[in-house]
Amino acid sequence: MSNTIFDKILAGDIPVDSVFEDEDVLAFNDVNPKAPVHVLVIPKKRASRFSELSGRPIEEIGRFFAAVSRIAALLDLDENGYRVVINNGPDGGQEVEYLHAHILGGRRLTWPPG
Numbered sequence: 106m107s108n109t110i111f112d113k114i115l116a117g118d119i120p121v122d123s124v125f126e127d128e129d130v131l132a133f134n135d136v137n138p139k140a141p142v143h144v145l146v147i148p149k150k151r152a153s154r155f156s157e158l159s160g161r162p163i164e165e166i167g168r169f170f171a172a173v174s175r176i177a178a179l180l181d182l183d184e185n186g187y188r189v190v191i192n193n194g195p196d197g198g199q200e201v202e203y204l205h206a207h208i209l210g211g212r213r214l215t216w217p218p219g
């Protein structure tokens with residue numbers, strides 16, 4: 106499926122509360138935040154799932170994760186820490202079939218997740 110809500114957001118068809126954008130990624134506030142800071146980062150090069158990255162160039166994968174790390178720093182989360190979550194597929198709890206990393210922070214998160 107390549108017409109998910111995140112495809113539409115990337116196409117500019119649905120407005121979001123954007124926090125960062127460059128040539129590789131778009132980052133925006135989650136509409137249903139699970140922590141004081143809850144930002145989603147999506148790569149502009151489409152992938153449906155994290156599991157697809159195994160076939161992608163290392164450079165592309167690296168740029169995505171470097172962007173996630175930079176965005177967390179921009180959100181002022183480096184000192185207290187944060188969590189990066191990528192849900193993959195039904196058992197992973199993925200609801201939107203467009204690869205995205207959640208950055209969660211601003212409170213002490215519990216472990217393990219449900």
Ligand code: AMP
Binds near residue numbers: 119202
């Ligand atoms: P996942 O369960 O990992 O697929 O996460 C999907 C996330 O997208 C959820 O945390 C939703 O709250 C979030 N979400 C869905 N639609 C929007 C939207 N239009 N703007 C911002 N976040 C959204």
